[in-house]
Amino acid sequence: MTWPGVEIQELPDGGRVFEVAEPDLSWIRVDHQTSLQFGDAELVIERPFALRTGDTVIQLDPNDREGLGPLLALYPDSLVHLMMAPDGTLEAAFSSGAALTVPPDPRFEARVSAASGARPEGCPTRRRPTSTCQ
Numbered sequence: 001m002t003w004p005g006v007e008i009q010e011l012p013d014g015g016r017v018f019e020v021a022e023p024d025l026s027w028i029r030v031d032h033q034t035s036l037q038f039g040d041a042e043l044v045i046e047r048p049f050a051l052r053t054g055d056t057v058i059q060l061d062p063n064d065r066e067g068l069g070p071l072l073a074l075y076p077d078s079l080v081h082l083m084m085a086p087d088g089t090l091e092a093a094f095s096s097g098a099a100l101t102v103p104p105d106p107r108f109e110a111r112v113s114a115a116s117g118a119r120p121e122g123c124p125t126r127r128r129p130t131s132t133c134q
Helices: none
Strands: 006-010 016-020 027-030 034-038 041-045 049-053 056-060 079-084 090-094 099-102 110-114
Touching: none
Parallel strands: none
Antiparallel strands: 006 016, 016 079, 027 034, 034 041, 041 110, 049 056, 049 099, 079 090, 090 099
């Protein structure tokens, strides 16, 4: 599957690897969710997640805006690897060595989408709890 800015590789185990055309972090938006923009691709996080920098792991929540400072410190950085495990865990690794881990949650999502809102061909209309289709 592909859409502007992202090519999705389906893995045999049910996981997915996202090849982002423009890996430089363009901006970070915080509202009722946290969004990281990479060119036309957007990583949207609606649930608590972990940020690892060096030996430190910080638990963050998009709804705790005052606690998101460590996430904002990612800017500027570049995405090195973005994948979703078969269980729905989304992992993003950055050139600085920082990494985000978003575990699955039945109520909230972490998703990768196109900034234009375009849906990739073949994307199911019904989303899993940690869907990558918008």
